[in-house]
Amino acid sequence: MKRHYRRYGIVLATGTAVIFLAAAFRPPHAARRNPTPYTLSYPAYFGNRINTTDDNPLTNEGVSLGRHLFYEKRLSANNSISCGSCHQQAHAFTDGRAFSPGFDGVFTKRSAMSLCNLLWVRHFFWDGRAASPEEQVVTPLTDAHEMGQSLDSSARKLRAIHSYAPLFTAAFGSDSITPDRIVRAIAQFERTLISAQSPYDRYIRGEYQPTVTEQRGLVLFYTNPDRNRGIRGAGCGNCHSGPKVFNETYHNNGLDSIPTDPGRADVTGMDYDRGRFRVVTLRNIALTAPYMHDGRFATLQAVIDHYSDHILPSLTLSPSLKDTANRPVNVQLTPEEKADLLAFLRMLTDSSFITDPRFSDPFADAGHHTKTDHHIISE
């Protein structure tokens, strides 16, 4: 009987020891937890018509990985540029250029777009050809003259960098580094780039009293001009309406009589879309010069001058910019009105957006990228 107990005791002790040892030496992936859902925070006045997908739910870990990949230069063919090269936080995720050089120094055909409040965008690029950030991300990564590298090559290169396996594991549950996961993570990060702390936001929330000139600019911005009734207005709000300061529409805004870039017509093949481009948000607009799809206007002043005085007629000119006789509406703002409008547009600058550490380059202080990297591109 006693021997029996002893035997049981030995078995029990051995079993416990085995369990203990297994616990102590279990591989790290056995300890993994599910990624934490990311809490999107935005004002109610933006509305909830947001571009998310059940296929790619936002998680803290996914967004963090996306941020690393957004600033990862090894996603370009010669390790010279990242998404962040043309989309710099200080410029509200533009680069201050009309056109941007790709990894090979060849310039893009259209100006780099600001990445701001993309959560409410449903058609990406100037011509609206991509329906989601996931679809959009693939183009700059793989375009022969942008980052110039296949997603398979990118995945292969990332697999050789040991720091990425834990990031992929945290985000997606295993250390498998795939093209699909690269795309998903960057798309997640892009959705988090929300700007809602400008003076205009504080004004909407009743926390900021605009200056006299800002107030006049605000009224001008949203008022449609009516010569017959002597109403002065710039009529900007027809296309840049509401707190998001854009409508998801395409317009020919009178830049050229014969558009040199087909714009939306490239996607639809329709004549009436010739020279139409997506209406972009004016949030942080003071930071995103030069302006228009081809960066033709160096300053906001030049943009205001265009809408005030230089709208050109064409077959597809936006109805919002035409009078009933089909002529361009050039509202001819006074210098003072233009200054007021400019003051209002500057109210849309969100200084916290361009300094938010959640959106910044995680490699900036780590010496991850050598300074010489920045000089590889011929300009």
Next chain:
Amino acid sequence: MKRRFFVLVAIFCLVLPSAWAQAPQTASTGGQPAVVKVTGEVLTPLTLTATDLAAMPRTTAVAKDKQGVPHTFSGVALSEIFNKAGVTTGRQLRGENLAKYLLVTCADGYQVVFSLAELDSSFTDRVVILADQIEGRPLPAGTGPFRIVVPGEKKPARNCFQVTTLAIRFAKE
């Protein structure tokens, strides 16, 4: 000789489909004919051309322009299009079908909504049309070839231009 013939036939079969596949791209550079798609909660999805609309029962609707000047538009009542597509109208427009709406999408991305009841003759005498003519002439470039005309509406914001899609949807809340 026979073998050469078969080789020729094989080459022909290989080349022809790729030529076909390229055809739409070539056409797109010269501009494609405009159509209106009727999609969503329909029994028969439609792709309506200008010819299709011309062959359907026609009606007119009057609406004012921005300056308050009335114009007569002609086209096809949305209810006619709904009947052709198999949308729940008339006696079928009850119960859960009252939670359906029409989402109109225009070429420039502009969108407006009507509840089905707003467009149904058993609910209202107002006839909303998909117009293709103004004062007997084709709609001008910029608003045509197809637009919505809502008679009697105080604001013209739902008289939208260059309609590309009529989608019937269920409110899913």
